[in-house]
Amino acid sequence: HSAVLTIDPAFALGPVRPRLFGSFVEHLGRCVYSGIHDPGHPTADADGFREDVIELTRELGVSTVRYPGGNFVSGYRWEDGIGPVADRPRRLDLAWHSTEPNWVGVDEYMRWCRKAGVEPMMAVNLGTRGVQDALDLLEYCNVPGGTHFSDLRRANGAEEPYRIRLWCLGNEMDGPWQTGHKTPQEYGRLAAETARAMRMIDPGIELVACGSSGRGMATFGTWENVVLTEAYDQVDLVSAHAYYWEEDGDLTSFLASAVDMDRFIEDVVATADAVRAAGKHEKRINISFDEWNVWYIHRAESQPPSGDDWPIAPVLLEDRYNVADAVVVGNLLISLLRHADRVHAASLAQLVNVIAPIMTEPGGRVWKQTIFHPFALTARHAAGQVLRAAIDSPTVETAKYGEVPVLDAVVTHDAETGGLVVLAVNRSTSEPTALEVDLSRLGDLAVTEALTLANPDHTWTATADDSTSVLPEANATATITDGRLGIELPPVSWSVIRLA
Ligand code: AHR
Known part of the structure; x- marks a missing residue:
């Protein structure tokens, strides 16, 4: 196979926003x-x-962390989570x-955020609760003092307000599994009224309305339409969530998962x-793409306990990648970057132990899974503006998404340093x-680098005992001849090429 990428620094799509490299910490499992x-x-x-x-969180290059x-x-x-722990x-x-x-x-979490150097993204409960509880939490977090909840925060040791800017108006309210699941009309009204009241306390906050918890939801499209019709003026962003997994050994479709993410984003836009x-x-x-990852959702370890068994922090969703x-x-990050004009925030779900x-x-x-590396390298190196890239690539037929390009890539250009970063994936299962x-x-x-x-065995999985024998390695085939970069990408591979 061979593929050609054409770029021009004049054709910038949008900035590389740090918030694209967010993650997610949920009270879930471990x-x-x-x-x-x-x-x-x-x-x-x-x-x-x-x-x-915390050290690895920093190394991962995470910007915002969604919670709880x-x-x-x-x-x-x-309010169960404030005051003396005992x-x-x-x-x-x-x-x-x-x-x-x-x-x-919330107080411990805010201290953790400060230590880890990340921006909090706080979610309010719009399942079993409503406007008042969201206002109370916002008052606790963002009001300097002199009121019941702000003084409670000060009494709990945080003299200065947290001034949290980014807030999620509930979570996946379109999902029948969600406690307090709603119709789009019900949720749209509640989101609008919660947002309107929250802005009366703090006009500077940025608000995310729940979009769909998957592109395959029966209500996808209608949900966004109705919710945004109700809440357009009150919110800034709409969320999108997507998880991918290799199904029945169909590696070719799985490697093309970013095609689905592209379509998802374009449909929501x-x-x-x-x-x-x-x-x-x-x-x-x-768009706030505030949950995305590979998740083997049907495996037994994703099933919660049942009956009288209500353990604290059970092993749940501990996928090994x-x-x-x-x-x-790496390819999903390419998709997010490619839509830098409209995807303004994103969160890899999740950060530690749970699909992490x-x-x-x-x-x-503590150890790193394989997925750590493309995320950390993209977060560290993508900078400046995302450039429009014309991709001329051979295609491959997939059962799930039809004919898709074998090569996928995105390019960022930092006008200040002149640095150029190419992120590229070879989706072929057999050919370089x-x-x-x-x-x-x-x-x-x-x-520069x-x-x-890649690995001859793409099923190689990191473990606590061996998380380092397959790492991103120098690709010696990268050369520049007559103003053209050439590089050979092995099958099932992700690469980052830095030029200056
Ligand atoms: O990230 C795991 C779960 O996936 C989240 O709790 C939920 O929002 C989504 O369905």
């Missing part, structure tokens, strides 16, 4: 307890947060059939813009692809 929080761990700080996990759910938030009473109630968490001990709440036209609105609603999964994750790039042993080791990038409109460039993640 994400919080024995994930970020493990008081018995040798590296634990005064709050019980593992410093080694997910499905969990739709039954959560945030006095906090235990509650049933209906979403994951677990017991929530409330050892970590079209719907939001249709509501804009019909309502004669000025502003545009952009192989090389192909990492290639897909970072894994922990209780009291023990020779990629050529026409650099003639970019002046003199040299390859070319790294490729």
